[in-house]
Amino acid sequence: MSGKRQAVIVAARRTAVAPRGGALSPLQADELAAPVLAQLVGDAGISPDRVDHVILGNALYGGGNPARLAALRAGLPESVPALTVDTQCCSGLDAILLGTRMIEAGAADCVLAGGTESFSRSPIRMHRPSAPGEQPVAYDRPAFAPPAFEDPDLAEAAARLAAERGISRESQAGFAVTSHAKALAAVDALRERLVRIDAADLARDAFSRGLTARTALRAPVLAGSPETGLNAAAIACEADGAAAVLLMAEERLSGKGHPVLRIAGGLSSGGDPANPALAPVGLAEALLESCGLKVEDLAAVELMEAYAVQAMATAELLGLEAAALNPLGGALARGHPIGASGAVLAVQLFERLARKVGGATPAQSRGMALIAAAGGLAAGIVAEAC
Numbered sequence: 001m002s003g004k005r006q007a008v009i010v011a012a013r014r015t016a017v018a019p020r021g022g023a024l025s026p027l028q029a030d031e032l033a034a035p036v037l038a039q040l041v042g043d044a045g046i047s048p049d050r051v052d053h054v055i056l057g058n059a060l061y062g063g064g065n066p067a068r069l070a071a072l073r074a075g076l077p078e079s080v081p082a083l084t085v086d087t088q089c090c091s092g093l094d095a096i097l098l099g100t101r102m103i104e105a106g107a108a109d110c111v112l113a114g115g116t117e118s119f120s121r122s123p124i125r126m127h128r129p130s131a132p133g134e135q136p137v138a139y140d141r142p143a144f145a146p147p148a149f150e151d152p153d154l155a156e157a158a159a160r161l162a163a164e165r166g167i168s169r170e171s172q173a174g175f176a177v178t179s180h181a182k183a184l185a186a187v188d189a190l191r192e193r194l195v196r197i198d199a200a201d202l203a204r205d206a207f208s209r210g211l212t213a214r215t216a217l218r219a220p221v222l223a224g225s226p227e228t229g230l231n232a233a234a235i236a237c238e239a240d241g242a243a244a245v246l247l248m249a250e251e252r253l254s255g256k257g258h259p260v261l262r263i264a265g266g267l268s269s270g271g272d273p274a275n276p277a278l279a280p281v282g283l284a285e286a287l288l289e290s291c292g293l294k295v296e297d298l299a300a301v302e303l304m305e306a307y308a309v310q311a312m313a314t315a316e317l318l319g320l321e322a323a324a325l326n327p328l329g330g331a332l333a334r335g336h337p338i339g340a341s342g343a344v345l346a347v348q349l350f351e352r353l354a355r356k357v358g359g360a361t362p363a364q365s366r367g368m369a370l371i372a373a374a375g376g377l378a379a380g381i382v383a384e385a386c
Contacts, residue, residue: 006250007103009261009383011043012350013195014114014243014343017334018206024240025120026199029058029339030066032242033116034073039195040112040246041074044258048075052108054082055099056244057091057115058339060122062142070116086339088144089306089373090268091115092243093342097266097379099247109252114244114343121240144375150274154374155235158307159224161277165313168227172234172308173216176332178322179305183208183329189357190328205334207237234308239335243343245350259354259385264366265291266381277310279378280370281317291382293366295319298382300352300367302345305330310372324367328358342379345369353385 013036018024024032033056041048054076056067067082087094092115099113126136145151152160162172187204196203211233221229250262267287271279280303288294301324305311311332315325328348331341349367351357370380 005104005106007100007247007263008250008253009245009263009346009350009354010248010258011040011246012347013039013043013193014347015197015241016194016202016205017239017241017337017344018202019335020119020238020240022206022240023200023202024118024197027118027197027240028121029061029116029118029242030069030073032118032197032240033066033070033244035197036114036195036242036244037070037074037076037112040244044246046110049077050110051076051080051112053099053102053111054080055085055095055111055113057085057087057095057342058117059086059088059091060117060119060338062123062125066116087373087377087379088375089304089338090342090371090377090379091339092344093346093369093371093379093381094268096245096247096343096346097268097381100263100266103247103249109249111247112244113247114242115340116242117337117339118240119238119337145273152274154276155223155230155307157275158277158309159228159230161275161313162224162228162230162309166228167309167312169217169229169231171312172230173213175308175312176216176233177211177213179326179330179332180208180211182326183333184210186328186358190351193351207239207335208329208333230307230309234332236306236331236336239337241335241337241340241344243340243347245343245346261350261354261383262386264382264384268377268379271376271378273376276372276374276376277307278313278317279372279376280314280380283378283380284318284368284370287368287380287382293382298324298366298368300327300349301325302349302367302369303330304341304345304371305332306336306372308332327352342369342371345371346381349383353383
């Protein structure tokens, strides 16, 4: 649109991702995010007082404002406001979308946006007693849809999708094996791009490994039938990590020649709470149409792999080419730090397109990040290197 302010990603960073109880387990969510924010300011070569806002996604803490804690820990001025967003798995990408909208609206010129999550340090959830003498009741997750709507366990919903579409355990295992292989192939290229945290000697995603189909099929079925059910290899593990980008108004760039990724379009949307895995399909179609693009125009698609079947069904319905899908490895190979996962996708997209990591060529300039969330939510961005 002529005259519209454009938001660009000037820098993108993340921590390594580690399974729950692993190398990052001593750290709270804000402690994970702070070094990422500080590194982004350094990468962009700007003064911390140029940052207008900090927006971080977080899904498990249910209180406080981790974004504010992270901003202060990162050494940003006390005057910089910070906002924490919770749209579950979409949180990190929705935070980036909110930052983009602020820049497009002229409400900010520079925004740090992303997500952070510590499964390891997240609070234990309990319902307060409703009457004297009653005991608190622990719960694993809140409701994602109210009564009158179906609110299935997410693994059960994914297993149902696998059964409906006839996606076998063997094909899910093959998808997981490919995800791990791509992640391992990208380890050396990404090693220097990950923010190292002093409290954890972790230079790569801890979960990625040389997975074989035989090993992937060995684990017992956790949801669904023996033929199409889900096991541990087909489900992204609970994990800790943080990721963020530094967004700027394109007109404010200094012209230093840094690679940047222009946000060409972005959407958040809702779908059927009973089938949350497929919520990104309609969003992606609408997003591409709004950008005047087709799937074949995309060199890379960072699609969340919360469940192998979810990514497989989405890719099939959208007609995504296997070579373009998660070229640096997906969440099955690194884990799922819920509030950060959408931001991880954006960072991977930046590395692939703007920094040409993993063999990308100058002609491969456009890509999409896409994620689903509990309750039937979805979020996505289309970006192009420039």
